[in-house]
Amino acid sequence: HAKKQGKNRYFWFEASMENELRFRNELELGIRRGIIEDEFVPYYEQQVDLETGELAGFEMLARWESPQLGLVSPEVFIPITEEIGMIAELSEKLMDRAFKDAQDWDEAITLSVNISPVQLRDPWFAQKLLKQLVASNFPPHRLEIEITESCLHENVGMVRSTITSLRNQGVKISLDDFGTGYSSLEQLRSLPFDRLKIDRSFVRELRGSEGCSKIVDAIISLGRGLGLPITAEGIESEEILATLKDMGNLKGQGFLYGEPETAEEVCARLKKIGRLSKASEPAAEPVP
């Protein structure tokens, strides 16, 4: 590589590109292997009725327990998993586990699951999900799927028919990270959503920035106007919680209520508050 001698800049540039590429290839390989080896696990974040403080549901958030890298964030592995065409397979595996986990919870506790825009491009998505629900014996009305605005400017006709098929069976549809994407008010009006989730970037700044509190106010009135219930995500402090309570009847989630937990931790929490499902409650009389 004699020509690199006089062009050190390029040499360094190429070297770092090469490292990046190698790291990316290793990640990709690790993800493929991790899916087969079941290294991906569901964590759960509480969703609470802000008015009563009562636990309403859990959002499943994927984590990768990588033997090499430790606990890896979905922000790292979801985009790559989408790119290598394995997101549907990963999502199905995670949902299988989540449907089992949620059988231990009180029947009134819902399960929310994030669905990638890549999955929604599959015209058979609704059929596959409904089939999986039947196979897992999980009641569709306990499931909420969360989709982001980026799903909406692809094939609105297909998204509408997918949403409609799922809703006809009782599955609820939430529009996640609302306010960060490009959905038009027209799409919001014409697609049958069940809930809006205000992105945490607005909630976090609620008390620091007047702009953000106006945006949150506007989203809440918009939701009300459309008859949609609202969840605020990213509640980190009592002050923010108090502000949100003043703004109306909302659900919320965030680190104030605790960080996402494993299935075991969730069960321990539910046991303490007496909200395990009847079936998973230990029998009152030991079997003779």
Ligand code: C2E
């Ligand atoms: P999201 O659906 O908007 O989930 C909320 C994210 O905000 C989660 O990050 C959660 O841990 C974090 N969060 C919640 N409350 C707070 C808070 O009070 N403060 C702060 N700073 N953060 C908070 P996480 O788990 O890293 O997930 C990131 C994103 O990855 C999710 O955003 C979701 O879009 C995506 N994701 C997670 N699991 C899955 C999955 O199974 N499938 C797909 N397609 N996407 C997933």
Ligand code: MG
């Ligand atoms: Mg979400």
Ligand code: MG
């Ligand atoms: Mg969100």
Ligand code: MG
């Ligand atoms: Mg968000």
